Amino acid sequence: MNEVELSGYSLKGIIKEVLRYKVGIFAIGILIFLILLSIYAVITMPYEKTIYMWNNSQLWLKNPRNAIPIWWSIFIGKKLPTNINLSKYVKEKHISDNPKRIEYIYSFSYNYDEFPPELNIFFKSNYKKDPPVIKIYWEKPNGDKIFLLERSLRGKEDTLYIQNIDKLENVLASYIKEKVGYYPTYPLTVMRGLFVDNSGNLSIYKGNYKLYLDVTFNDQNDTINIEPILYGLVYGIAGTDHLRRPLSIALLWGAPLDISFGVGAALSITILHLIFATISGWYGRRIDFIIQRFTEIFMLLPFLPLVIMISLFYKLTIWKLLLVVILTSLFGTGVKTQRALVLQVKNLPYIEAAKAYGASNMRIVFLYLIPKILPPVIPNLVISIPGFVFLEAILSLFGVLDPTQPTWGRIIEDAFQNGALYKGYFYWVLEPSFMLILTAISFAFLGFAIDKIVNPKLKEM
Amino acid sequence: MMVKESPIFKGYTDEQKRELIENRVKNELKRRGLDKPFLIRSIYHLKNALLLNLGTAMNMTSDSGSMQVKNIILERLPLTILLFTTASVINFFLHLFLGLKLARKYGSFFDKLVVYLSPTSVIPGWFYGIFLILIFYSWLHILPPGGFVDFPPPTNPILYALNVLKHMILPLSAWIISAFFWGIYSERNFFLIFSTEDYVEVATAKGLPDKEVERKYILYPALPPIITNFALTVISSWMGAIVTEAIFNWPGLGQILSRAIGLFDAPVIVGVTVIYAYLLAGTVLLLEFIYTLIDPRIRV
Numbered sequence: 001m002n003e004v005e006l007s008g009y010s011l012k013g014i015i016k017e018v019l020r021y022k023v024g025i026f027a028i029g030i031l032i033f034l035i036l037l038s039i040y041a042v043i044t045m046p047y048e049k050t051i052y053m054w055n056n057s058q059l060w061l062k063n064p065r066n067a068i069p070i071w072w073s074i075f076i077g078k079k080l081p082t083n084i085n086l087s088k089y090v091k092e093k094h095i096s097d098n099p100k101r102i103e104y105i106y107s108f109s110y111n112y113d114e115f116p117p118e119l120n121i122f123f124k125s126n127y128k129k130d131p132p133v134i135k136i137y138w139e140k141p142n143g144d145k146i147f148l149l150e151r152s153l154r155g156k157e158d159t160l161y162i163q164n165i166d167k168l169e170n171v172l173a174s175y176i177k178e179k180v181g182y183y184p185t186y187p188l189t190v191m192r193g194l195f196v197d198n199s200g201n202l203s204i205y206k207g208n209y210k211l212y213l214d215v216t217f218n219d220q221n222d223t224i225n226i227e228p229i230l231y232g233l234v235y236g237i238a239g240t241d242h243l244r245r246p247l248s249i250a251l252l253w254g255a256p257l258d259i260s261f262g263v264g265a266a267l268s269i270t271i272l273h274l275i276f277a278t279i280s281g282w283y284g285r286r287i288d289f290i291i292q293r294f295t296e297i298f299m300l301l302p303f304l305p306l307v308i309m310i311s312l313f314y315k316l317t318i319w320k321l322l323l324v325v326i327l328t329s330l331f332g333t334g335v336k337t338q339r340a341l342v343l344q345v346k347n348l349p350y351i352e353a354a355k356a357y358g359a360s361n362m363r364i365v366f367l368y369l370i371p372k373i374l375p376p377v378i379p380n381l382v383i384s385i386p387g388f389v390f391l392e393a394i395l396s397l398f399g400v401l402d403p404t405q406p407t408w409g410r411i412i413e414d415a416f417q418n419g420a421l422y423k424g425y426f427y428w429v430l431e432p433s434f435m436l437i438l439t440a441i442s443f444a445f446l447g448f449a450i451d452k453i454v455n456p457k458l459k460e461m
Numbered sequence: 462m463m464v465k466e467s468p469i470f471k472g473y474t475d476e477q478k479r480e481l482i483e484n485r486v487k488n489e490l491k492r493r494g495l496d497k498p499f500l501i502r503s504i505y506h507l508k509n510a511l512l513l514n515l516g517t518a519m520n521m522t523s524d525s526g527s528m529q530v531k532n533i534i535l536e537r538l539p540l541t542i543l544l545f546t547t548a549s550v551i552n553f554f555l556h557l558f559l560g561l562k563l564a565r566k567y568g569s570f571f572d573k574l575v576v577y578l579s580p581t582s583v584i585p586g587w588f589y590g591i592f593l594i595l596i597f598y599s600w601l602h603i604l605p606p607g608g609f610v611d612f613p614p615p616t617n618p619i620l621y622a623l624n625v626l627k628h629m630i631l632p633l634s635a636w637i638i639s640a641f642f643w644g645i646y647s648e649r650n651f652f653l654i655f656s657t658e659d660y661v662e663v664a665t666a667k668g669l670p671d672k673e674v675e676r677k678y679i680l681y682p683a684l685p686p687i688i689t690n691f692a693l694t695v696i697s698s699w700m701g702a703i704v705t706e707a708i709f710n711w712p713g714l715g716q717i718l719s720r721a722i723g724l725f726d727a728p729v730i731v732g733v734t735v736i737y738a739y740l741l742a743g744t745v746l747l748l749e750f751i752y753t754l755i756d757p758r759i760r761v
Binding site for chain 2 (some may be wrong): 304
């Protein structure tokens with residue numbers, strides 16, 4: 001074992017020294033960014049509410065599914081559609097009073113380079129006996145008005161998924177056939193049929209569209225609330241997942257969860273190792289023997305399979321898992337290396353002096369020995385943090401961790417489960433990975449910078 | 462056997478039927494040893510685990526159709542060892558060679574580069590694997606995203622081996638990239654310490670060629686700790702293999718574990734954990750022997 005020189009740095013001194021290195025500034029900069037992100041997440045989105053929102057799929061119905069982040073479209077060089085809530089552009093027109101008949105006209109312009117993926121119309125109506133009957137028309141920019149369908153609502157709350165109504169494909173195909181002269185040569189879907197131009201190619205007709213909803217009520221007092229949404233391909237700064245949830249929530253909340261998990265595990269394990277090592281080195285004899293044998297046993301435990309097994313059998317939450325991780329690495333290599341340090345320090349004059357004036361064993365262990373061997377331990381502490389952050393990701397990846405927590409590992413797992421790598425939803429994997437890498441790199445660089453300071457032997461090399 | 466519907470017990474009253482059921486439950490509990498206290502049960506389990514008496518799986522079968530946990534695991538173990546021992550061996554020689562070179566060219570550009578980039582190794586191999594799949598499969602479409610061989614597998618044994626090799630490229634390179642800088646950095650530091658020894662200075666002063674100094678005066682005395690390092694890397698490679706196998710769909714022990722997790726097949730999960738413990742303990746034991754063989758200073 002290499003002899004580690006014991007330097008006399010205090011914590012404050014270490015931080016001051018770290019800032020003298022470029023790498024140190026870089027690492028601390030990223031770290032501050034992550035901490036600010038965590039604070040922002042905790043303040044703006046209360047934990048309980050976030051967990052509730054994250055696990056409630058009904059809340060997100062009005063978001064696009066698997067939408068890529070807005071900034072991504074800059075790289076593609078195309079103008080990709082965002083969500084358009086058509087109820088903003090509504091005009092009401094009374095047609096008759098008996099029976100009560102109102103026409104809602106939504107006129108909007110569509111100038112994007114891609115077809116929108118979905119058009120859903122959410123109805124909420126209040127009726128006495130029979131639901132209102134709705135006729136839907138679609139007007140293309142050239143003024144052609146196409147009758148799409150007629151139906152009565154199926155309940156007080158009803159949603160019309162326009163892109164899923166197969167019948168419409170025929171309606172739109174015959175319109176295109178009439179215009180172009182032949183049946184469309186490309187595979188036609190409803191959304192393509194709605195937005196394609198009359199050139200015969202699959203290109204978008206840019207311009208002003210109108211959606212007509214002709215509602216015939218059964219009773220004078222019946223009312224209706226319509227919210228048609230034209231879904232986009234891009235959403236927010238982070239995009240959405242397969243359940244239409246905005247990834248930004250999980251990316252933000254992943255920071256406090258993952259970092260506190262990593263720091264919590266690394267800190268408590270290192271402190272426990274430190275205490276065991278000091279006790280083992282200071283007391284010697286039988287206590288030393290017991291602790292060293294325990295350490296050897298723990299070093300032989302297959303850590304990862306064990307943790308996976310425990311968290312699977314007991315359905316652990318992330319905080320209970322933290323406890324399990326600490327318990328399964330209670331003794332480890334740290335105990336061995338730090339005990340060697342204690343043996344070096346043990347016979348220094350100031351300890352002799354403490355013994356001479358009758359300091360108790362506990363006082364010597366906690367006040368004189370541990371502070372002395374702390375500095376060389378700090379780099380390892382910091383460097384071990386990313387390992388635990390990745391451990392969280394591993395456990396999420398195996399699906400053994402609490403699925404309700406919005407962590408980075410969880411997003412990667414969701415992405416994998418839904419074939420993001422094969423379907424081309426790269427943002428879904430890259431965003432949480434980027435955050436993980438940022439965290440890992442910042443802690444690693446910080447740890448290495450501290451290492452250079454507290455172990456000056458390395459600096460000379 | 463159904464008691465309530467069975468015609469055999471038709472004449473029984475409800476009371477008698479319930480008694481019959483309770484008796485059967487009690488017998489079954491006794492048969493499985495569940496009536497014993499937890500500690501005693503633990504000793505039984507420990508004994509079974511030590512004797513590799515891993516029992517039968519609940520749902521899973523091995524490729525040959527056996528439900529014995531032992532067979533399921535032993536069938537896949539060679540594949541894990543094939544991939545990850547190869548990775549460890551490649552890493553070992555790569556780090557040794559480049560570390561030695563850098564230690565001799567201390568202070569050069571590459572030396573500094575390695576020192577600065579060494580923290581990138583905190584990112585584990587499987588994580589690099591995700592990016593490699595992204596680049597070489599999803600984007601460039603030149604390498605398979607995972608698996609062991611193409612389906613259907615080639616019949617020609619040479620083509621078969623080449624095909625397996627092709628599937629090994631991505632996982633192997635993920636591991637090599639992950640360990641690259643840190644591995645070289647630590648070997649370099651290690652050799653730097655050894656190359657400041659007096660006998661190395663003497664050898665250089667004598668005018669021995671660089672190669673000989675490297676081999677005889679630096680590498681040879683440093684061998685025991687290097688071997689330890691290697692053995693420990695091999696062990697940890699099998700553990701880290703769990704995730705890499707899951708990512709790359711490599712049909713080894715790790716995949717067995719992740720499938721068992723999916724099916725909640727408790728005996729297999731326990732079995733895999735036991736096998737890992739055995740592998741770990743076995744390697745450490747082997748290490749003790751090797752150590753005494755190569756280091757003459759250690760005597761039993």
